[in-house]
Amino acid sequence: MASFSTTATLDEPQVSRGKDGGAPPIFGGGGDGRPGRRLPDYPTRLRRARLGLLVALTPVFMLFVSFTSAYVVRQGLPTLDPRTNQLVHDWIPVKLPALLLVNTVVLLLSSVGMELARRQSKFAAAAATTKSPQGVPANAEGSTPWLAMTIALGLLFLFGQWMAWKQLAANGFYVATTPSSSFVYLLTGAHAVHLMGGVLALLVAGLFVALQRSVTTRSIVVDVTGWYWHFMAALWVYILCLLEFAG
Amino acid sequence: MVSHDAHAHAAPQGFIRKWVFSLDHKVIGLQYFFLALAAVLTGMFLSLLMRIHLVWPNASLPFFGEIKPETYLSLLTMHGTIMVFFVLTTAPQGGFGNYFLPIQIGAPDMAFPVLNMLSFWTTFLGFLVLIAAFFVTGGAPLHGWTGYAPLSALPSAGPGEGLGADLWIISIAIFCIGALMGALNFITTTLDMRAKGMTLMRMPLTCWAWFITAILGLLAFGVLLSAGILLLMDRNLGTSFFVPLGTVNGVLTGHKGGSPLLWQHLFWFFGHPEVYIAILPAMGLCSQLLSVFSRKPIFGYKAMVYAILSIGFLGFMVWGHHMFMSGMSPYSAFAFSIMTMGIGVPSAIKTFNWLGTLWRGKIRFSSPMLFAIGFVSLFVVGGISGPFLAQPVLDIYLHETYFVIAHFHLIMGVASIFGIFAATYYWFPKMFGRMMNEPLAKAHFWLTFIGAYAIFMPMHYYGMAAGLRRYSQGTEVAWINALAPVQKFISIAAFVTIASQLIFVINLFWSMKKGEKAADNPWEATTLEWITATPPPHDNFGGVTPVVHNGPYEYSVPGTSKDFVMQTDAAVEAKH
Numbered sequence: 094m095a096s097f098s099t100t101a102t103l104d105e106p107q108v109s110r111g112k113d114g115g116a117p118p119i120f121g122g123g124g125d126g127r128p129g130r131r132l133p134d135y136p137t138r139l140r141r142a143r144l145g146l147l148v149a150l151t152p153v154f155m156l157f158v159s160f161t162s163a164y165v166v167r168q169g170l171p172t173l174d175p176r177t178n179q180l181v182h183d184w185i186p187v188k189l190p191a192l193l194l195v196n197t198v199v200l201l202l203s204s205v206g207m208e209l210a211r212r213q214s215k216f217a218a219a220a221a222t223t224k225s226p227q228g229v230p231a232n233a234e235g236s237t238p239w240l241a242m243t244i245a246l247g248l249l250f251l252f253g254q255w256m257a258w259k260q261l262a263a264n265g266f267y268v269a270t271t272p273s274s275s276f277v278y279l280l281t282g283a284h285a286v287h288l289m290g291g292v293l294a295l296l297v298a299g300l301f302v303a304l305q306r307s308v309t310t311r312s313i314v315v316d317v318t319g320w321y322w323h324f325m326a327a328l329w330v331y332i333l334c335l336l337e338f339a340g
Numbered sequence: 341m342v343s344h345d346a347h348a349h350a351a352p353q354g355f356i357r358k359w360v361f362s363l364d365h366k367v368i369g370l371q372y373f374f375l376a377l378a379a380v381l382t383g384m385f386l387s388l389l390m391r392i393h394l395v396w397p398n399a400s401l402p403f404f405g406e407i408k409p410e411t412y413l414s415l416l417t418m419h420g421t422i423m424v425f426f427v428l429t430t431a432p433q434g435g436f437g438n439y440f441l442p443i444q445i446g447a448p449d450m451a452f453p454v455l456n457m458l459s460f461w462t463t464f465l466g467f468l469v470l471i472a473a474f475f476v477t478g479g480a481p482l483h484g485w486t487g488y489a490p491l492s493a494l495p496s497a498g499p500g501e502g503l504g505a506d507l508w509i510i511s512i513a514i515f516c517i518g519a520l521m522g523a524l525n526f527i528t529t530t531l532d533m534r535a536k537g538m539t540l541m542r543m544p545l546t547c548w549a550w551f552i553t554a555i556l557g558l559l560a561f562g563v564l565l566s567a568g569i570l571l572l573m574d575r576n577l578g579t580s581f582f583v584p585l586g587t588v589n590g591v592l593t594g595h596k597g598g599s600p601l602l603w604q605h606l607f608w609f610f611g612h613p614e615v616y617i618a619i620l621p622a623m624g625l626c627s628q629l630l631s632v633f634s635r636k637p638i639f640g641y642k643a644m645v646y647a648i649l650s651i652g653f654l655g656f657m658v659w660g661h662h663m664f665m666s667g668m669s670p671y672s673a674f675a676f677s678i679m680t681m682g683i684g685v686p687s688a689i690k691t692f693n694w695l696g697t698l699w700r701g702k703i704r705f706s707s708p709m710l711f712a713i714g715f716v717s718l719f720v721v722g723g724i725s726g727p728f729l730a731q732p733v734l735d736i737y738l739h740e741t742y743f744v745i746a747h748f749h750l751i752m753g754v755a756s757i758f759g760i761f762a763a764t765y766y767w768f769p770k771m772f773g774r775m776m777n778e779p780l781a782k783a784h785f786w787l788t789f790i791g792a793y794a795i796f797m798p799m800h801y802y803g804m805a806a807g808l809r810r811y812s813q814g815t816e817v818a819w820i821n822a823l824a825p826v827q828k829f830i831s832i833a834a835f836v837t838i839a840s841q842l843i844f845v846i847n848l849f850w851s852m853k854k855g856e857k858a859a860d861n862p863w864e865a866t867t868l869e870w871i872t873a874t875p876p877p878h879d880n881f882g883g884v885t886p887v888v889h890n891g892p893y894e895y896s897v898p899g900t901s902k903d904f905v906m907q908t909d910a911a912v913e914a915k916h
Binding site for chain 2: 144145155158166172173175183
């Protein structure tokens with residue numbers, strides 16, 4: 094019976110600190126993962142990938158901070174009405190389609206599916222690393238249904254967002270109609286592009302099973318994408334609040 | 341040393357995998373280096389055309405004909421963009437950082453080699469897209485490297501503001517993505533892949549500088565990307581983020597309510613840290629070289645680290661000093677002014693420590709050292725005009741003059757370029773296994789050093805005498821025309837300085853083939869790149885990984901047989 098004692102290490106991987114007493118780091122790139130190459134051990138790769146993700150989320154965060162600051166500034170700007178020669182505000186609040194609430198529920202559900210897939214995948218990797226270096230293919234597929242569910246819900250969310258855009262257009266709000274509608278399209282569009290990246294990563298992770306790739310590499314991709322996915326879900330809730338309550 | 345046998349990717353065999361789509365950080369570093377070399381030659385050529393035009397505005401040049409005012413503005417825009425993004429950001433960080441950060445911390449590669457490869461090819465694509473702007477209808481954009489709206493936001497605003505401006509924005513966006521991928525690798529590698537014993541406070545100052553520069557890039561490029569997206573939307577989707585109500589040639593643009601100042605805020609929130617992205621690696625490198633060639637420990641290592649951190653932090657607080665002319669509240673201007681002058685404190689600490697390192701050192705005036713000392717000189721002279729410009733009341737007078745051009749060229753341009761030259765002369769033996777020709781290197785140094793001052797010192801005076809920047813021709817304005825002899829002097833100095841760069845290019849390529857074979861540690865330096873073979877093997881340390889016992893600047897340690905102690909030298913540690 095495989096022991097899951099290594100999960101303690103998996104839960105809290107420590108960043109290498111170069112201390113005298115520490116174990117020598119085991120080297121190698123985490124983004125490669127080609128078969129036949131010798132990679133560092135699983136905790137090291139997982140730690141490195143998670144650190145990489147944390148760093149990678151920083152510019153995404155900055156991107157939306159920047160959009161938010163533009164949103165706040167643009168909202169307060171007056172413009173000259175050439176007909177009356179008066180300064181007026183051209184910010185017309187957009188009535189957001191109710192469909193966005195449904196989409197929010199879909200995305201939050203997908204985040205739950207993602208978390209289940211991430212945990213399943215991590216257990217499979219733990220079993221693989223403690224039992225044999227070749228991995229345990231049977232366990233590797235445990236997370237597949239959850240992954241499939243996440244991908245399906247993710248695609249459903251993106252489709253829902255597209256439908257919301259159609260509804261906005263049907264109500265007369267196009268990209269350039271009013272600055273507020275410009276921001277609705279900008280923020281939802283930028284979020285959708287980022288989520289598509291997550292869907293793509295999950296499809297790659299799903300393909301790993303079909304391609305008989307290492308269970309640990311798959312677990313790392315699923316783990317990192319999982320955290321990314323949760324970030325995207327939280328970001329979406331933030332965007333919705335910004336558009337609804339600060340619009 | 342301890343042995344290790346895990347390296348993520350085996351040494352590639354084929355030409356394509358080895359030299360084109362390589363995962364090896366050293367090859368990627370060289371790719372960045374040569375991209376920056378191509379870019380700097382292009383940017384320098386554009387400046388040559390501008391300098392010719394400023395002195396002989398009606399001259400007809402072979403292949404170009406007469407340079408029109410709008411062509412001058414295109415040259416200005418492309419010169420600035422190429423130099424800032426594809427030279428000053430690319431060479432010190434992408435080039436030398438990629439090559440030497442992993443080796444100096446004892447790692448066999450970057451944390452994510454595939455991402456590293458992608459970051460280079462993304463940057464390369466960005467360069468191609470930028471150059472393509474020259475060849476599309478209307479030519480390259482006119483809006484300067486700062487891309488101020490509404491000029492940059494309206495395709496009808498002038499020749500070059502059509503497809504050329506779109507390509508310019510797309511190029512910058514692509515560059516941002518490449519730079520962010522690079523920053524991700526630098527940060528993760530520094531935090532997670534240091535060798536045993538390589539504590540943060542044992543890292544060479546070069547590594548500290550690359551690390552902090554990567555953090556600055558991580559925070560700044562996302563903001564520039566967002567501004568670029570908004571600008572593209574204004575240009576192509578009819579939105580009004582940056583464009584107020586107005587007309588071009590009497591025709592309403594169709595935009596209203598946008599704010600050009602919003603662009604300036606977003607741009608300069610990126611733009612000021614960008615100055616430090618360009619200069620910090622050079623600071624780290626010159627700290628390193630002053631210690632190596634003075635045969636003394638760096639004066640105040642910790643102070644240097646904290647100064648880099650403070651400069652990086654303050655760099656995000658001062659963007660408003662680029663906008664004193666925009667009508668900002670005097671209270672905001674005051675705050676930005678105080679913060680800007682505050683950067684003088686860590687800068688002065690660094691300068692003091694550089695001089696302290698030189699003091700009573702056994703100085704070896706090799707070519708890398710000459711360029712490092714040249715850097716300090718240029719940093720001080722270029723930096724001293726910073727506190728002038730940091731005061732709104734002076735900036736209002738000087739802002740539109742050549743004084744600003746002289747200031748930022750000395751501190752951000754030439755000083756950083758001296759860092760790049762110093763790095764090239766210093767690490768060339770490790771990268772190519774041969775030494776560069778020293779007499780040629782010294783000739784290159786003196787001509788460039790004197791040339792830089794000959795160009796930019798008169799430019800300060802030209803600016804103080806109200807010589808206005810961005811004007812393609814001064815002959816029709818009496819007071820500017822009266823300053824023409826100064827412009828002529830600057831141009832001639834520029835021609836000589838540009839010509840002397842050929843010495844460097846010839847030396848570089850000649851030495852690759854014919855230079856004297858280099859020893860593994862020709863400069864008798866202590867850091868990890870000098871313990872390995874020249875050039876380093878695929879995994880950097882030939883199947884072993886170093887264990888670090890000492891700091892990076894153990895020179896002239898009492899009681900040792902040599903005047904330097906390698907970072908891996910365990911026997912000497914016991915004597916400390």
